[in-house]
Amino acid sequence: MNNISKIDLELLKQKYQGESLDIALNKVNEGYPVQYLIGNVNFCGNIINVNENVLIPRYETEFLVQLVLKNISKDFNGNILDIGTGSGCISISIAKELTKANITGIDVSKKAIELAVENKNINKTNNVKFEIKDLFEINNLSGYEIIVSNPPYVSYNEEVGFETKYEPQNAIFADNNGLVFYEEIIKKVSKSKNIKHIFFEIGMTQAKDIMNFKKEYLPEYKMDVYKDLAGKDRYIHIYE
Ligand SMILES: C[S@@+](CC[C@H](N)C(=O)[O-])C[C@H]1O[C@@H](n2cnc3c(N)ncnc32)[C@H](O)[C@@H]1O
Numbered sequence: 001m002n003n004i005s006k007i008d009l010e011l012l013k014q015k016y017q018g019e020s021l022d023i024a025l026n027k028v029n030e031g032y033p034v035q036y037l038i039g040n041v042n043f044c045g046n047i048i049n050v051n052e053n054v055l056i057p058r059y060e061t062e063f064l065v066q067l068v069l070k071n072i073s074k075d076f077n078g079n080i081l082d083i084g085t086g087s088g089c090i091s092i093s094i095a096k097e098l099t100k101a102n103i104t105g106i107d108v109s110k111k112a113i114e115l116a117v118e119n120k121n122i123n124k125t126n127n128v129k130f131e132i133k134d135l136f137e138i139n140n141l142s143g144y145e146i147i148v149s150n151p152p153y154v155s156y157n158e159e160v161g162f163e164t165k166y167e168p169q170n171a172i173f174a175d176n177n178g179l180v181f182y183e184e185i186i187k188k189v190s191k192s193k194n195i196k197h198i199f200f201e202i203g204m205t206q207a208k209d210i211m212n213f214k215k216e217y218l219p220e221y222k223m224d225v226y227k228d229l230a231g232k233d234r235y236i237h238i239y240e
Helices: 006-015 018-029 034-038 061-071 089-097 110-122 162-166 180-190 207-217
Strands: 040-043 046-049 079-083 102-107 128-132 146-149 197-201 222-227 233-239
Touching: 006 018, 006 034, 018 034, 034 040, 046 089, 046 110, 061 089, 061 146, 061 197, 061 233, 079 089, 089 102, 089 110, 089 128, 102 110, 110 128, 146 180, 180 197, 180 207, 207 222, 207 233
Parallel strands: 079 102, 079 146, 102 128, 146 197
Antiparallel strands: 040 046, 197 233, 222 233
């Protein structure tokens, strides 16, 4: 049996019986993500539906949400933009905690946005909206005080886990050694008014390059780098 946890096996058994359970287990053995078969994941305590149109929310992305919540007051009542929202997991988890804030999640994928809206409804989060938008076609980001993003950041020549082959490839890979989204967002923030915070999840070798973008476009802002549990640089907070 491929590495499937006891809990996931139980969830699979609840959803599939008899022959369809055998088919599901065969798929897992071939490397197909068990989360797509179960149909949802738990992210920051919220049930988030997933399908092949979205990246499966990762455990480590919960830290990005916690970083936002640690730095932003519970009473914050402004606007937050989540770029590359996918399933909507980050937007929904922030919205549940910052109940006075308005969160907008954008994604270039229509099918991802459809699922994010479904997740918003399941989680009864009225202070979130989702829109189909391409980051590279937005002029600037004025109107938001906080930007949060877990963008595609893997370089095209980097080796990735087998299971990612079933996920949307434009959710994973990005140009310019995986840096193109960070540069674009930082550049757009420099042309926008009143943005006080940017929170990023990053690849473990990218902090230095992102620091250089910050120095070039947002020289007056500060930047902190945070490590994951394995001691790798994985999160960035840029702020005024
Ligand atoms: C790494 S996934 C993150 C998904 C989700 N936020 C999470 O953390 O699980 C990146 C997302 O960026 C979206 N994306 C890719 N290119 C984009 C673009 N040009 N503009 C907006 N979103 C884009 C993908 O569709 C994908 O949903």
